[in-house]
Amino acid sequence: MTTSSVYGRVHSLQSMGTLDGPGVRFVVFLQGCPLRCHCCHNPDTWAIDGGTPYTAEELTKRALRFREYFGDEGGVTVSGGEPLLQPAFVREFFTRCHEHGLNTCLDTSGCLLNDDVLDVTDRMLLDIKYTNDADYRAYVGCEMNKPLAFLERLTEKGIPTTLRQVIIPTVNDTDDNVLVLKRIAEAHPNVDKIELLPFRKLCQVKYDNMGLTFPFGRLPEPTKEHMAHLQSLL
Numbered sequence: 001m002t003t004s005s006v007y008g009r010v011h012s013l014q015s016m017g018t019l020d021g022p023g024v025r026f027v028v029f030l031q032g033c034p035l036r037c038h039c040c041h042n043p044d045t046w047a048i049d050g051g052t053p054y055t056a057e058e059l060t061k062r063a064l065r066f067r068e069y070f071g072d073e074g075g076v077t078v079s080g081g082e083p084l085l086q087p088a089f090v091r092e093f094f095t096r097c098h099e100h101g102l103n104t105c106l107d108t109s110g111c112l113l114n115d116d117v118l119d120v121t122d123r124m125l126l127d128i129k130y131t132n133d134a135d136y137r138a139y140v141g142c143e144m145n146k147p148l149a150f151l152e153r154l155t156e157k158g159i160p161t162t163l164r165q166v167i168i169p170t171v172n173d174t175d176d177n178v179l180v181l182k183r184i185a186e187a188h189p190n191v192d193k194i195e196l197l198p199f200r201k202l203c204q205v206k207y208d209n210m211g212l213t214f215p216f217g218r219l220p221e222p223t224k225e226h227m228a229h230l231q232s233l234l
């Protein structure tokens, strides 16, 4: 590939992450998000004009430094913010990673569909934040049919997909919600995993520093026992 011309705005890098996709991964958190989820853990990623500019070439070189740790399952993950706000950059980075045999994984809200990026993505981590449209509109700021249409496209393309959902007490921590999520997964044969993640409030300090209200800051975190119960339904 020729020299990079597209710059990506990067919030932060994680050299060897184990939480965002299979195996050990070089994780790129991109800057910028069009949504304002009430549970958002990273309000510092929202502004598209923040972050540090990198070329895809520079990032690929960095990722390659860690390739011996990736093993058979690992590789690179691009997360955010919302990575599909910068599709040309993600496409170039993933294309370069493929040239070096690195597995590519994208972590997205599914609110912005982009086939050019899907075509170079080996695994999708798709956040289905709620299982009804009213909650999506109230707590995310988009319609639920956006991530559902995104999921349909992943199924058409046969892209292996992990569904993820943050479990928030009093909002979506019911058996019924998790069973609906399970039914959504079962209706899409490319979905091979569901991850339930506990709502956490460590980010309160970020909201405080930015002079913002954390909309779900008054809600409790879920207990380990309740998370285990919900996981057992899957």
Ligand code: SF4
Pocket (backbone or CB within 6 Å): 033, 034, 035, 036, 037, 039, 040, 041, 042, 043, 045, 080, 081, 082, 109
């Ligand atoms: S999509 Fe992610 S980064 Fe954007 S507001 Fe929601 S939780 Fe935050």
